[in-house]
Amino acid sequence: MTTPAKSLSRRSANSRQQLLKASIESFVTTGYHATTTREIAQKAGLSPAAMYVHFSSKQDLLFELIEHGHHEAYRALADAIQQADGPREALRAAVYAFTEWHATNHRLGRIAQYEFQYLTPENRARIAHIRKAIDASLRTILQDGARTGALSVPNVRLTALAILSLCIDLVRWFPSRMHSDPQEIASNYADIASRMAGI
Amino acid sequence: MTTPAKSLSRRSANSRQQLLKASIESFVTTGYHATTTREIAQKAGLSPAAMYVHFSSKQDLLFELIEHGHHEAYRALADAIQQADGPREALRAAVYAFTEWHATNHRLGRIAQYEFQYLTPENRARIAHIRKAIDASLRTILQDGARTGALSVPNVRLTALAILSLCIDLVRWFPSRMHSDPQEIASNYADIASRMAGI
DNA sequence: GTCTATATGGGGATAGAC
């Protein structure tokens, strides 16, 4: 009992997803500016003009990708923290989840970080709150741990920054010949972060 | 007693330096692909065609910058290690110097890391040995430290990777509102790296 | 929603005079 309207909207949603998927491939390989809308359209199996039915511009496509990437990474982090018990476990769980997300989604993560600077200032501002929430999440864990003595952290702000920096920088090199298993690297990074927090 | 030939070669060297300086500004702000050779030439006070006397292409300009950046960063690291005494001091000195270099030269460092992927495969290969030397330098310190017991490092390869990752990721965010002093961040990162190596 | 055709502007690199 598929109505013509439903059929159309399904086709549309498919093209939209194809375009998003194609743009991840292109942006991560060639970079935002060197990627042409023709390339993206071709990878998605559409004409160059079809993109503009689904996205108002190439910038709009970039924004959707980067916003989605930030959203998913934050959700992985926040979910892990919520289920953890105490600062030590929370730190391990947070670093594990955040690292695993960036390893598993290294292409999208790389676009979210490397092409972030090519968002318009307005689009960057629309994502700022997620970035702040990520920072705050880790700072809170370290602060709680330092207060209760569960962790030993001389400089909470800087240690939080360093731990996140480590996790995020994964997207620059992952996967490599030596490391290509998201769970393995996540587990190791959780160990390293624990050491940074004095465990 | 300046001969015409000397005068000419001085003028030429100046233009070359101006072009390199201008391209750092442009590449770091706009990225390699979105930067036009016209922009670079204008910033250097030259006509669009003048660039091609000093560099054979825009790619050639990028390569010179990135090679120079890698070379300088490695030299800062190697010098620090050579003057240090023992694995603990070597680790501190290495992380301090490498971090300080990336903080001080964050624009060039950012180009060296972010635009590296846009070098031709041939140009990338011409820099590979410097990257390997940087990795090997830190691995050697950790290996020596683990052997003599001066350091406690469960996983030498991964810890070396993580420490370098931390230092390099500076170029993504440095300077920020909270951190803008290269020596201060270098000192703090040396502390953090020491913790990662079990001190 | 998708297509073909195209408007419109720009960009890397070169030619040739000085």
Added chain:
DNA sequence: GTCTATCCCCATATAGAC
């Protein structure tokens, strides 16, 4: 070594038919 002028190709985005 530097300039002006230009070749030649390509990119984003839109127009209008189906």
